Amino acid sequence: MSSARSPIRYPDARSAPVMTKRAWWLVVLNTVLPGSPQVLAGNRKLGRFGLRLTLTVLILGIIAGVAWVLWPQVVLTVFTSTIGLWVAALALAFCAVAWAVLSIDTIRLARLVRTSPKARPIIAGLAVVLMAFTSGTAAYGAYVATTASGFLSSVFSAGPSEPPVDGRYNILLLGGDAGPGRDGLRPDSISVVSIDAKTGQATMIGLPRDLENVPFPADSPLADIYPEGYGAIDGCDVSACMLNSIYTEMELKRPELYPDAAAQASSPGIEAMRDAAQGVTGLSIQYYVLIDMQGFTDLIDALGGVDINVKERLPIGGDEQFNNVDGWVEAGQQHMDGYTALWYGRARHGTSDYDRMARQRVLQEAILKQFNPANVLTKFQAVATAGAQVVKTDVPQGMLGYFVDLASKTKKQPINSVELVPENDVNPEDPDYDYIRSLIDKALAPPASPTPAP
Structure with missing residues (x-):
């Protein structure tokens, strides 16, 4: 394919089958190794740039993977710092633009008007889908990095790190309930x-x-x-x-x-x-760490709800005689939205304060289980927005890698x-x-x- 008369660079434009096969090759090559279509069939300077960029990303990904296996704390520290997240965001945004340019140029090089009429819409559609996948993934990564930077900066402090005492870190967890009719x-x-x-x-x-x-x-x-x-x-x-x-x-x-x-x-x-x-x-x-129970509603809804096994029927609202009850949290396995989960943790009547303490811990554990990578990444904006309203802490951002x-x-x-x-x-x-x-x-x-x- 790299010879002087390569059908990729010098195709027989009169042959629709040849041009169709060439177009398929260019679209696939652009997805596998962005920049290679330009080296083979177009502007070689642009192609070499694309190849260097793609190979650099691959090498950095391999290095990050090895570092994650050997030194996970280092990787976590870098990618939970404001500087690290912004560097990652800018790099991913640059890749998104560069790969989009290479994909559009690949479509131009494919010369779809010379391909068979039936193949044109299929090749064009595939090229667009693959461009959305490569450039879109990089663009979404940049978006997540910038959003994460803002979220972490709003929740975690910039203060100095504290050493362990007697070999231990002791963290105070406060579950706050603003509740109606209370002073703060x-x-x-x-x-x-x-x-x-x-x-x-x-x-x-x-x-x-x-x-x-x-x-x-x-x-x-x-x-x-x-x-x-x-x-x-x-x-x-x-x-x-x-x-x-x-x-x-x-x-x-x-x-x-x-x-x-x-x-x-x-x-x-x-x-x-x-x-x-x-x-x-x-x-x-x-x-x-202060967790506002009132704000749990938005966070739980952002995560898609929580699964809790309710031991006994609990009232939503009402008084000690169960008057004016707005509803019930039924006993048994329940998938709860934020409103129901809040009342599961808050309900007072019919149970003791110690029962309520235990339910709030169950609720906190259930929420933590929902913080899986797939859930958080697909709903990142909603989760970050709700989380910034729910959590307040003096844990320094620089300690996040260590604590994770x-x-x-x-x-x-x-x-x-x-x-x-x-x-x-x-x-x-x-x-x-x-x-x-x-x-x-x-x-x-x-x-x-x-x-x-x-």
């Missing part, structure tokens, strides 16, 4: 996830929202105000002196106690909850749990915090090595 958001689901920084082994510590006399670390501004625990002496500045009320009090009554919270991608309420969680658990908490890699290790192991509930001899109205910390220390203690035989 109040965290109804409160947990601390403690993760081994090397193995990824995770332990989930569930803190009841109605814990009383919550202690604070000595360096907390609340330690001087509540030296015997939250509300233990003269009450507090809100209606109920429970764990989740600390958030409301700091946001509405005492925001000046945490003047640097906003600069640290946080808020006075969140920082007070961090201090409270540290006082309860005895752990140093490096980061927090650590999470892959966590998924391979069972997650331990410590629930501070009456079933575990914890009385929220009169808690023994020394006992609570002993439960947590026991759960986090590494398994004892077997004693070697003498």
Whole structure:
């Protein structure tokens, strides 16, 4: 085909069968190796450029694949950084334009008017479809990269990284429920996830929202105000002196106690909850993640719903006597939209607060299962928009690669749990915090090595 009289470059234009076969070859070659039709049948300078670009993309893809296998954390760090995502977006956009130009030029070189009449629409249609596939895929990749950059920048902070403490990362998880008739958001689901920084082994510590006399670390501004625990002496500045009320009090009554919270991608309420969680658990908490339960509706709908096995029938709305109920979440396996899932996690009447805590954790796990690559990529814009409204955190964007890699290790192991509930001899109205910390220390203690035989 590369000889001086190659039928690709010098075809017999009078022969429709020859021109038809040539057109098929050019369209297929452009898809397999963009730039090759121009080298064989057109502008060789343009063709060499196209080949270099295509081969560069292939080589970079192979390098990225090898790096993913050998050093996944490095690849994740690059592609979760703003710079890395924008470089990828610009490169993909350039490829999309270049491959579109090469495809259009290939259609020109095919000289469809010289092909057999029956083959013309088929060849033209295939060329357009293949151009949409190659250039469209690159263009969509550029779109996802730019959208991801905006999403990550809006959710994650630009602050410094925190080192593990005693070999662990401890993250405060707050499930907030703004709800009608409330003064702002109040965290109804409160947990601390403690993760081994090397193995990824995770332990989930569930803190009841109605814990009383919550202690604070000595360096907390609340330690001087509540030296015997939250509300233990003269009450507090809100209606109920429970764990989740600390958030409301700091946001509405005492925001000046945490003047640097906003600069640290946080808020006075969140920082007070961090201090409270540290006082309860005895752990140093490096980061927090606040998930707005109200915003779950849009996120779940963006993901296409969630599948949950409902243990008992739950009311949507209404009061304790089930008056004015707007509907029911029926028992059994359910595929829920965002509205139904929100009420599954929020429903109060007919069940206890501890049941609601457990349902909210089930809901969070169900949502995480929906975050699979196919689901997220096909609905990326909706997921990113909803996610930016749902999640707030001070985890630095530069730590995402590390935590995603650590999470892959966590998924391979069972997650331990410590629930501070009456079933575990914890009385929220009169808690023994020394006992609570002993439960947590026991759960986090590494398994004892077997004693070697003498």
